[in-house]
Amino acid sequence: MSQTPTRPSPGGSGPAGRAWRDACAAVLAGFAVMIAVAAAGLACAGAGSLPGGAFPRVVAAVVVMAAGGSVEVAGDAGLLADAGASLSVLPLSVSLAGALTTGYAFLRPLHNRAVTRPGELTARAAPLALLWLLALGGTALFARQNFALSTADSSLGDLGDLLGSAPTVGFRAALPATLFFGLLWILGLLLIALLVSRRAPLPAALVRFHAAVRPAAFATVVLLLAYVVLGAGVGLVAAVTQGHAARTLAVLLLGLPNLAWLALTLGFGGAWEGRVDGPFGLPVPQPLDAVLRGPGPSTVDVGSLAEQDPRAWWLVVAAAVLLLGAGVLAAVRSPARIRPRRHALHLGVALALATLTVCLLGRVQARLGLSLLGLGDVGGLGGRTDLTPVLWRTVGLALLWGAVAGFLGALAARRLRRRGLVDEAAAVARPHP
Structure with missing residues (x-):
């Protein structure tokens, strides 16, 4: 008996190729949505008028923070002055938009059966996590900028010009911390997506916990x-x-x-x-x-x-x-x-x-x-904000x-x-x- 030859899948790729293709689509969709939401929010906040074409870099910094990354804030005020700054806040609107988009794109190809092998879930999650880290790392490298603080309306203005101590504040993404926390972020998202979706398949050993x-x-x-x-x-x-x-x-x-x-x-x-x-x-x-x-x-x-x-x-x-x-x-x-x-x-x-x-x-x-x-905070430029549970x-x-x-x-x-x-x-x- 003759056998009908098996046709290759579109694009000449098997399950591994489809997993990489789906992972790439999920990462691109997630980052596109986060960039759009962050850019719209920052534009409404007036960040579009930042000097030096800094707006895209600020958008990148917000996306990095939203995706679980870490952004360091540093200050400088010349030889005779010192500026210090720190920031720890998560823009959860951007995070939620990216999580919903990426989670949906990850689950959509899996909605075809109730039970799957653990290796198949790993084969789909691993490419997505890797591509996510690559995209996050590239965004983190772009997220860096310095700003000069205006002291025209403070008592520090004239003295700052005399001593060369005009304050500046800058930010840059901390790459190692960004990749570490970004990995935890994407793995946590995939786990939550599998737990929430009733149609997503589970390994046979975990079906009893459904x-x-x-x-x-x-x-x-x-x-x-x-x-x-x-x-x-x-x-x-x-x-x-x-x-x-x-x-x-x-x-x-x-x-x-x-x-x-x-x-x-x-x-x-x-x-x-x-x-x-x-x-x-x-x-x-x-x-x-x-x-x-x-x-x-x-x-x-x-x-x-x-x-x-x-x-x-x-x-x-x-x-x-x-x-x-x-x-x-x-x-x-x-x-x-x-x-x-x-x-x-x-x-x-x-x-x-x-x-x-x-x-x-x-x-x-x-x-x-x-x-x-x-001598401590001067010029009315110091401040702190805390909110902890x-x-x-x-x-x-x-x-x-x-x-x-x-x-x-x-x-x-x-x-x-x-x-x-x-x-x-x-x-x-x-x-x-």
């Missing part, structure tokens, strides 16, 4: 995205009704999840500590800025915000409603045999882990100081609220299932004309 992990993980991700969508709606309304549209859009395009997920943690009782000194600060709502500008380190929670604006109590209502919705969603996507206490455990752990991640990613630390002859309180309450929401959601889903069965039986029993 019902325990995926519904709670999916519901938690939907909860986080729901807060982002609500925050976007509130921000757009504020941009239209309260003015400062460009600044508001810049915040939405660069740091919307930073504020939205902060609201989530505050809504279920979490707390953050921070302070703002000097002329610099955070682009945050006025009540939060007022709390942070207290005489010393301040605790940010619903109570302290409500002292500035009683509407802050609505954060608790929003958290209760959306967490209950997440509990129902997780229960509906789970097999009916799982008991409510198991749902409570699954969603509690998922929300606690998500909250821990949000707390680690949402921290803000910024410093800028200028000293002359060792109270981890034990915030993560602990996330575990508790997640467990309660999972339990109540399971009870509500059980009633929905029963109602659906009754309605279905009634429809079958109803005589047809």
